[in-house]
Amino acid sequence: MAESRPDPAVVVDALRREWPRPGGGVLVAVDGASFSVRPGEVFGLLGPNGAGKTTTLRILATLTPPTSGTASVCGHDVVSAPRETRSCLGYVSASSGLPPRLTCRETLRTFAGLQGLPDARAAAEEALERFGISGFADRFVEELSTGMSQRLKIAAAAIHRPPVLILDEPTSGLDVVAAHDLLEEIVRARDSGAAVIFSTHIMQEASAICDRIAVLFEGRIEAVDTPAGLLERTGTTDLKDAFLALVRRA
Amino acid sequence: MLRLELLRLARTREVTTFMMLPALLFVPVIVAITLGLGTLRDERSLVALPLDTPAELALEAALEAQELTASWSLDPEAAFRSGEVQAAVLYWERGEGVGMARPRYEVAQRWRWRATAVAGDSRLKGRLEAAIKDAGDELLRDWIAAGGDDPGALLDFAELNLLPIEADKTADPIPFIDGPGGLGIVLLMVAVLSQYLVPVIHVSDRLAGVAESLAVTPAGRGELLVARLLAFTLVEMLAAALVVGNLHLLLSALPGRSLPSLVAVPAVLSGALFINAAFLMVSLPSNNVQQAVSRASILLVALGTLAGAGVQLKQVGLPFAGLFAAEGPAELLLASASCTAGAVLLTAAAARLFTGARALPPSGP
Numbered sequence: 001m002a003e004s005r006p007d008p009a010v011v012v013d014a015l016r017r018e019w020p021r022p023g024g025g026v027l028v029a030v031d032g033a034s035f036s037v038r039p040g041e042v043f044g045l046l047g048p049n050g051a052g053k054t055t056t057l058r059i060l061a062t063l064t065p066p067t068s069g070t071a072s073v074c075g076h077d078v079v080s081a082p083r084e085t086r087s088c089l090g091y092v093s094a095s096s097g098l099p100p101r102l103t104c105r106e107t108l109r110t111f112a113g114l115q116g117l118p119d120a121r122a123a124a125e126e127a128l129e130r131f132g133i134s135g136f137a138d139r140f141v142e143e144l145s146t147g148m149s150q151r152l153k154i155a156a157a158a159i160h161r162p163p164v165l166i167l168d169e170p171t172s173g174l175d176v177v178a179a180h181d182l183l184e185e186i187v188r189a190r191d192s193g194a195a196v197i198f199s200t201h202i203m204q205e206a207s208a209i210c211d212r213i214a215v216l217f218e219g220r221i222e223a224v225d226t227p228a229g230l231l232e233r234t235g236t237t238d239l240k241d242a243f244l245a246l247v248r249r250a
Numbered sequence: 251m252l253r254l255e256l257l258r259l260a261r262t263r264e265v266t267t268f269m270m271l272p273a274l275l276f277v278p279v280i281v282a283i284t285l286g287l288g289t290l291r292d293e294r295s296l297v298a299l300p301l302d303t304p305a306e307l308a309l310e311a312a313l314e315a316q317e318l319t320a321s322w323s324l325d326p327e328a329a330f331r332s333g334e335v336q337a338a339v340l341y342w343e344r345g346e347g348v349g350m351a352r353p354r355y356e357v358a359q360r361w362r363w364r365a366t367a368v369a370g371d372s373r374l375k376g377r378l379e380a381a382i383k384d385a386g387d388e389l390l391r392d393w394i395a396a397g398g399d400d401p402g403a404l405l406d407f408a409e410l411n412l413l414p415i416e417a418d419k420t421a422d423p424i425p426f427i428d429g430p431g432g433l434g435i436v437l438l439m440v441a442v443l444s445q446y447l448v449p450v451i452h453v454s455d456r457l458a459g460v461a462e463s464l465a466v467t468p469a470g471r472g473e474l475l476v477a478r479l480l481a482f483t484l485v486e487m488l489a490a491a492l493v494v495g496n497l498h499l500l501l502s503a504l505p506g507r508s509l510p511s512l513v514a515v516p517a518v519l520s521g522a523l524f525i526n527a528a529f530l531m532v533s534l535p536s537n538n539v540q541q542a543v544s545r546a547s548i549l550l551v552a553l554g555t556l557a558g559a560g561v562q563l564k565q566v567g568l569p570f571a572g573l574f575a576a577e578g579p580a581e582l583l584l585a586s587a588s589c590t591a592g593a594v595l596l597t598a599a600a601a602r603l604f605t606g607a608r609a610l611p612p613s614g615p
Binding site: 086 | 459469
């Protein structure tokens with residue numbers, strides 16, 4: 001008997017985002033993207049700079065409205081129900097930051113309060129343990145290393161155990177050890193049943209943790225498949241070669 | 251949300267540097283400069299006295315005790331207005347009502363006078379008042395002793411006899427220090443400080459990605475802005491309280507001590523809210539701190555000009571002070587209501603403007 005698959009946590013359909021160019025005309029950042037992500041899945045967005053990864057993720061996080069198309073998170077439309085959408089996702093990007101003059105503990109307590117958790121203090125203490133931050137809980141955010149800071153950002157974004165975690169190039173600027181630890185966090189979130197959307201332009205990361213990968217190029221999704229499926233589709237043995245083959249074909 | 255904003259502001263260096271420190275030092279520095287300049291000049295102030303000053307008061311000696319120098323004048327008011335003297339007793343009149351205290355001393359009214367005087371500043375006014383009081387006290391004590399009574403036993407009676415100087419309000423160069431307008435000066439200071447604080451904090455948040463992190467929480471953007479405005483305003487009121495406390499301690503001037511002045515407190519509060527909301531509005535579309543501060547500076551000048559155009563200024567260069575120098579609670583309540591309505595409108599507009607894109611660092615698509 002076939003195992004019943006859970007409903008997708010994220011559904012993106014014909015998503016398009018245009019930006020006006022300063023000299024006239026428009027820049028199409030996302031061009032008809034469609035994909036879905038199920039709970040307990042790590043979905044990778046793989047593409048070079050300017051491919052539309054960040055814009056897609058910002059639309060899902062309700063930071064940028066789409067020009068056309070639809071996107072929903074946990075059944076909530078990102079345009080018509082932004083508050084409900086935000087309540088069921090955690091979002092971390094390379095550009096997001098935390099108040100520099102708060103301690104880690106205060107930061108987590110604040111974000112627990114913003115997420116509406118009934119006992120913010122207990123939630124913060126639990127997150128300190130869960131993300132291994134207890135050792136520097138009372139240090140100011142501005143005193144943290146890049147790796148520690150990134151870990152705290154993810155802890156703050158995931159303090160309410162959201163069913164959807166959106167991470168935009170989370171390993172950017174991290175050393176090898178910190179990046180490895182972070183990827184382990186992502187796998188743990190996946191194992192606990194969260195749908196994780198993870199953008200990167202680093203092939204090894206994508207092949208290491210992604211269950212499925214969407215290859216983006218110039219705003220379009222060129223392929224969506226498992227890492228093995230992409231290799232088979234392009235007749236290559238390496239994800240980097242598969243990516244290049246798909247991009248050149250486009 | 252308010253707790254977060256207050257905690258952050260409490261630990262923000264700019265709050266200490268641009269707000270609390272100036273608030274703490276503003277009055278002492280001004281006083282020190284004034285005193286310093288005063289020591290370069292003759293410390294003794296000249297007081298013009300009318301020629302009909304009662305000789306039995308021996309006012310010259312009482313003035314001398316207060317380090318004031320009497321200057322006899324045919325027209326003390328003209329002498330004061332021309333700047334020849336720093337204070338003047340304009341005229342004397344017989345006091346009344348002492349006889350009601352104790353029938354035996356009905357004739358005491360013969361020995362009392364009421365003075366109407368003007369002075370260049372409140373400290374000088376206080377010294378002049380003390381000199382006249384001392385002179386009157388001494389005369390009264392002599393008279394009581396001459397009747398065979400103990401002057402010390404009649405202190406209450408003497409207190410009743412001490413009539414205050416009625417200062418000429420229109421001639422006072424800074425009439426609103428002690429009145430509602432004193433709070434206007436505080437508001438002016440708050441506005442100048444906010445001009446830097448609000449844009450610096452807000453734009454720094456955006457550049458550092460803090461605004462982005464907050465914008466992806468379920469908290470509404472309106473809530474975020476309101477919490478921020480309230481936190482800014484509370485911190486500014488704290489700075490204002492420091493200024494007012496300093497004024498009271500160092501100059502014995504206390505803005506807001508009369509009933510109409512108390513009405514000015516909510517007016518100042520709502521005024522600060524309005525100014526903060528306006529500064530927040532110009533900060534939202536700014537891509538860097540310099541841009542935000544320069545826009546806020548332009549806005550401050552524009553607000554000042556509008557305030558100046560809206561009221562007949564009594565003091566050039568102090569538009570907000572002029573606005574709040576209005577006499578009477580009705581005008582202050584109107585100002586308060588207008589500022590509150592303006593702050594609400596601006597905050598609502600800011601919440602519309604504070605889209606997700608405005609929360610992102612300005613790096614383009």
